[in-house]
Amino acid sequence: MQASAAHPTVVDVVDMLLEFWEAAVHAILAARGLYRPDLFTRERLYGLAVQRARHPGLCAYIANALQELRAPLMEGVLPSATLIIQHPAQFTTLEEYSLDVEISETGLSSPAAVRNMHAVLRSAMLRLQHTTTALGPLPADATWRMQARIMGPVPECSWIEAEAPQPQPTPALIPVRSVKLPGSLALQLYVRMAPIVAP
Numbered sequence: 001m002q003a004s005a006a007h008p009t010v011v012d013v014v015d016m017l018l019e020f021w022e023a024a025v026h027a028i029l030a031a032r033g034l035y036r037p038d039l040f041t042r043e044r045l046y047g048l049a050v051q052r053a054r055h056p057g058l059c060a061y062i063a064n065a066l067q068e069l070r071a072p073l074m075e076g077v078l079p080s081a082t083l084i085i086q087h088p089a090q091f092t093t094l095e096e097y098s099l100d101v102e103i104s105e106t107g108l109s110s111p112a113a114v115r116n117m118h119a120v121l122r123s124a125m126l127r128l129q130h131t132t133t134a135l136g137p138l139p140a141d142a143t144w145r146m147q148a149r150i151m152g153p154v155p156e157c158s159w160i161e162a163e164a165p166q167p168q169p170t171p172a173l174i175p176v177r178s179v180k181l182p183g184s185l186a187l188q189l190y191v192r193m194a195p196i197v198a199p
Contacts, residue, residue: 009105010074010103010105011074012114013103013117013184013185014070014073014074014103016114016117016118016121017073017099017101017103018066018067018069018070018073019045020099020121020124020125021066021081021099022062022063022066023045023050023052023125024083024097024099024124024125024128024189025062025066025083025146026040026050026051026052026053026062027050027051027125027128027129027132028083028097028128028132029053029144030051030053031051031129031132031133032085032095032132032135032138032142033137033138034085034138034142034143034144035053035055035058039053039054039055039058040052040053040054041054045125046118046121046122046125047122048122048125048126048129050125050129062146065146066081066146069081069148072148072150073101073103076102076103077150077151077152078101078148078149078150078151079100079101079102079149079151080098080099080100080101080148080149081098081099081146081147081148081149082096082097082098082099082146082147082148082149083096083097083144083145083146083147084096084097084144084145084146084147085138085142085143085144086142086143086144086145087139087142088139088140088141088142088143089139091143092194093171093192093194094138094139094142094193094194095135095138095191095192095193095194096171096191096192097128097189097190097191098188098189098190098191098192099187099188099189100186100187100188100189100190101185101186101187101188102185102186102187103184103185104183104184104185104186105183105184113181113183113184116181116184117181117184117185120177120179120181120185120187123177123179124176124177124179124187124189127176127177127189128176128177128189131174131176131191135191135193171192171193171194172192172193172194173190173191173192174190174191174192174193175188175190176189176190176191177189178190
């Protein structure tokens with residue numbers, strides 16, 4: 001994705017965030033073994049080798065779901081997106097990968113803003129790769145879903161409004177990347193891990 005060279009805009013920032021989160025979802029699914037390794041291929045992003053699913057249906061599902069978050073991101077009412085991995089039998093949450101963002105227009109006056117964001121996203125992806133490969137194994141046949149937190153009315157889309165979560169043990173928090181670029185972007189990427197309960 002190429003941002004506007006002379007005058008980056010909120011559209012450019014949203015495009016970069018959606019590109020990053022889509023790549024992050026693929027990377028998490030690959031690293032945590034949610035699908036067979038042969039269902040992934042290597043691509044380049046931010047100068048890094050990243051895993052991407054090769055199954056057209058899975059790729060389309062992820063891409064289409066995230067594109068429906070474009071409008072809430074543009075409007076500033078989507079502060080957080082999360083990929084949740086669940087126990088295959090108990091459907092309790094095992095891991096949550098969350099991206100919290102806040103976008104501002106005041107600092108988007110030069111190409112340096114875009115360069116800074118690319119550097120931040122590259123660093124976040126690299127740290128995410130290191131974090132996911134260092135975690136212990138998941139139960140076989142673990143499942144996953146995506147969740148977004150929207151402030152205010154939920155727009156018409158294919159996303160389903162989630163029910164109130166059931167009480168679960170307090171998860172361990174693993175910070176992955178946290179950065180604030182004044183006047184343009186604040187970003188936090190982190191993992192919550194709950195104890196794995198034996199069936």
